[in-house]
Amino acid sequence: LARPPPATGVSPDRQTGPVGVGLVLEERGDRHAVKRLKPGQAAEACGVIETGDVLTHVDSLSVAHGVESSRLADLISGYPGTTVVLEFHKADGRQQRVSLTRGSREYLAQLPAQAPIRDADSR
Numbered sequence: 001l002a003r004p005p006p007a008t009g010v011s012p013d014r015q016t017g018p019v020g021v022g023l024v025l026e027e028r029g030d031r032h033a034v035k036r037l038k039p040g041q042a043a044e045a046c047g048v049i050e051t052g053d054v055l056t057h058v059d060s061l062s063v064a065h066g067v068e069s070s071r072l073a074d075l076i077s078g079y080p081g082t083t084v085v086l087e088f089h090k091a092d093g094r095q096q097r098v099s100l101t102r103g104s105r106e107y108l109a110q111l112p113a114q115a116p117i118r119d120a121d122s123r
Contacts (some may be wrong), residue, residue, distance in 0.1 A: 018077035019107075021084060025055060030066045034088070048098050049088065056095065057087035064089075080107045092121040097117035 022041020025032040034053045056064040058075040070077035080103035087097045
């Protein structure tokens with residue numbers, strides 16, 4: 001699904017196509033876990049996502065089992081400045097939901113400072 005660029009007042013620099021949130025996943029059977037976080041990007045900056053967390057939902061769509069890596073990349077990617085809501089199964093058994101802004105480190109540095117949005121009802 002293509003999403004229009006946001007009206008944030010910040011130009012999306014030279015990025016004209018879909019971008020991610022700095023999340024590197026690895027396949028573990030039919031699931032996908034966080035392998036690493038790219039420095040300076042939204043996934044790292046939120047302070048909630050850790051290596052080993054298992055991705056379970058992208059924008060409320062269940063991706064817990066059997067979703068291809070290329071499909072996940074398509075679901076997570078979007079225009080710079082748009083948001084994606086990811087949900088993870090944590091090592092301690094909790095579910096953690098986080099809303100992340102897509103874009104490069106340079107693009108995100110241009111945005112007004114704001115606290116990361118976290119789900120207050122982590123389960």
